[in-house]
Amino acid sequence: MSTLRSSSEATTHLSVVERARTGDAAAWHELYDQHAGRLLLWLRQLPSGDPSADHEDLAMEAWAVAASRIADFSGDDEAFGGWLFTIARHHLLNARRKVARRATYGTADLPEVPVPAETSTVEHHDAVRRALAALPRREGEVIACMDVVGLDLATTAQVLGIKRPAARMARSRGLARLRKEGWEV
């Protein structure tokens, strides 16, 4: 760890992404601390189509792809989050297509799952996930980015591959639907 600190001190004049591009482990540590939590939260809110899908695996695949393709990334620190979320979204869409091709429907009775201790938090997350899944796909994605995770409009438009007015319009429509459902937005 001390070696990481020393190397990061030697390259403080560079941005985090530039240091990460050169292979600095401390820079990757910093990037991971900034974006890993939001990325995992965002992936959990998006429907993957497979109840057994592990969002942490998708997040780790996104990180590995980002590290192996960092030479192609030419943005700054602020743009790195959008680029990472875009990679994760592509992985999620691939997983969704894979599930659609190999769709299986269980007929046996599932075993009882014990309720965890943090029931209220889990219920709230599950309610948010179901509310976003009930929205049109574009509106749910925009609200998951901007209102659930906290990305800005530009990053959301970049992640979803749409224009900013389209993202703004989808957000306003989705929020109007959620207000009708009783959500305080």
Add this chain to the structure above:
Amino acid sequence: MTDGPARGRLRLDPPSVVSDASLAARLADLARASKPSASPVARRRWHLPVAGAAIVLATGGATFAAGQVRQHDEPRPTIVPAEHLAPTTTAPASAAPVGGEQKAPTPAASAERDGDAPRQAEALTPPTASPRSDEKEDHGRSEHSEHDETGEQASHETSRSSGPSGDDSGKDSESASVDDSDNRTGTRDGDGSSEGVSSVDGQAGEHSG
């Protein structure tokens, strides 16, 4: 939907992610091994030859198509042979009955009216009704073809005369030589042969015309 407390707000707190030094080291190794997949300049290199080939092909195709259209639109000069211009049922001027009847337009007159050469008009004249002088004039022109025809006739006559009697070769050669000399000089007697010569002459004249 769920109860009221669960609908309070959309904003969720991100889960606590434990940072791992080994994970950061692995990501750093991946980043160190990362190479640009393809530079934009290298990616753009193949555009030039492909675009050039497409332009060359398009220009060549357009030029070829324009040439084809121009060639199709331009009228070609029609060359009609003389024998195709000869009327089949036209009476000759010399064989027409002299009287108050109006003469039919002869091919020679039509040829003169159209501005054709006099030789072509002669060629259009039917050979059976041509006078003797015309026959002599045409004789020199179609000597070769006449020789062939009369030669065949002479060989037939020779074989006919020598076949049943079984004469020796001297007579055959003599008769053949006489026939040949007649053919060369044109002094062979006999109306039938002369008519044959004139007819052949006429045909040859048509062909030569």
